[in-house]
Amino acid sequence: MINTIKLKTKLIQFGTLIAKNLKITLRDKQSLIWLFGYPLLCMAIYSVAFGASGSRASYNIIIINYDVSDSANPSTDFGANVSLIITDEFRDNANLSQSFTLHESWKNGSLITEEQARIMVLEESMDGVIIIPANFSEVIIGSTSWYSMAQQGYLGDGYESLVNTTFPSGSPKLEIITTADPITSQIIPSLFDGMVNNILLGMNNISALETTLEIGPKGQSVSFFDYSAPGFAILGVLVSISSLTAIICTEKFEGMLDRLDTTPVSRSILLGSAGAAQFLFSAIQIVVLFGSMFIFGVNMSPKVNWLLAFLLALLFAFVCIGLGLIISSFAKNAQAAGNLAWFVILPMQFLGGTFFVVDAEFTKIIPSKYVNQALRQVITYGASWVTVWQDLVILLGFGVVFNLLGIVIFMKKKKI
Structure with missing residues (x-):
């Protein structure tokens, strides 16, 4: 009976403090404008006039080569010659191999199919897929000035196999599928356009490459604004770090927390209620920003x-919330808390992939990287739980660690 009364008392204390923290947040009209206005303003600006750039160390691509399918010996068959030149260039050219990593097989050794490759691009585990169609080399060779001469036997040794062939003529075609990232969707097609057109010139072929470019999901036109929009939906949540730290530090500065230390209300209830109030407010933000x-x-x-x-x-x-608790435990006042918070918010925005992709090892320790890539896969590509479960687990891990760390620091301090 006594334990039931104590639990009921703590729940009442917890609920009262949550209500108090929500009132503080809602009372500050300037803060509300910032929390909702900042992400909405970013979304509006990007929807009207977009401009951003990012840098990538390398791009992961897959080449599906149907050009060699009917060749008994592709390495000596003129009918597969050009597509092999392209793939060999990726292996032998030092500059290309540093900037583009060519993937041709799974870890178990089985070849990647076109369907598997398309899924990998949609899940962003690959940056692009290049599909070389059957007869790609035949079309290129059949359009050269020397092909008819070889058929008539004028070119001599090395061209005998062309005498009885019937290669078609015209413009060779490539199909390219990339992620919706604007840098990737420009660089990969440009590279292949330049590479194939140089080969055409070298073979005295006056035709030009025709590229079919597919960005994002098949049948769905995706702009970079569409690609970035899921990240805008969590900007308000990210900015709330500053709001939470300001509330806690204001109460510290005004002596409210010291006075509460003399009451039966424990610090864990105090911090938990502040976090719970911010959590409820963030839920509202998320619904509004998704809408x-x-x-x-x-x-x-x-x-x-x-x-x-x-x-x-x-x-x-x-x-x-966990990051806010950690920051507020060290800040001396609300102004200092706000300044410290933005040292966390800005890197999370710009290095976590909200506005553009940053491909670097250190981004693995940035929580916003995982929510941005997961939300993009769910909202832009329609991914399911199976695709993003690892991101869910990682975010949960970050949250548990940061919240426990923030609470432990507060609990250990003699004076807050």
Whole structure:
């Protein structure tokens, strides 16, 4: 009976403090404008006039080569000659091999199929797929000035196999599938256009390459604004780090926390209620910002799992609450807390893939990287739980570690 009364008392204390923290947040109109206005303003600016750039150390690509399918010996068959020149160039050219990693097989040794390759691009485990069609080399060779001469036997040794062939003429074609990242979707097609057209010139072929470029999911036109929009949906959650630290540090500075230390309310309830209030507020932010994506005309997958997207954003809110607790435990006042918070917020925005992709090892320790890539896969590509479960687990891990660390620091301090 006594334990039941104690539990009921603690729950009442917890609920009262949550209500108090929500009132503080809602009372500050300037803070509300910033928390909602900043991500909405970013989304509006990007929807009207976009400009961003990113740097990549290397690009992961797959070449599906149907040009060699009917060749008994592709290395000596003129009918597969050009496609082999392309793949050999990726292996032998030092500059290309440093910038582009060519993947041709799974770890178990089985060849990657076109269907598997397309899925890997949609899941962003690959940057692009280049599909070389059957008769690719035949079309190129059949359009050269020396092909007819070889058929008539004028070129002598080495060209005897062409005498009885019937290669078609015209423009060779490539199909390229890339992620919606604008840098990737420009660089990969440009590289292959230049490479193939140089080969055509070298073979005295006056035709030009025809490239079919597919960006993002098949049948879905994806702009870079559409690609970036899922990241805007968690900007408000990220900015809330500053709001939480300001609330806690204001109470520290005004002596409210010292006075509460003299009451039966424990520090764990105090911190938990502050985090819970911010968590509820973030849930509202997420709903509003997801809804704004429809207003701004974001092109989303028809298979969006909004429950999964909401859970990913909530887990990131949990991470941000932990970071807010850690920052506020060291800051001396609200102004210092706000300044410290932005030293965390800005790197999370720009290095976590919100505005552009940053391909570097150190980004693996940035929580926003995982929520950005997971939300993009769910909202833009219509991915399921199976695709993003690792991101969910990683975000949960970050959240548990940061929140426990923040609570432990507060609990150990003699004075807060």
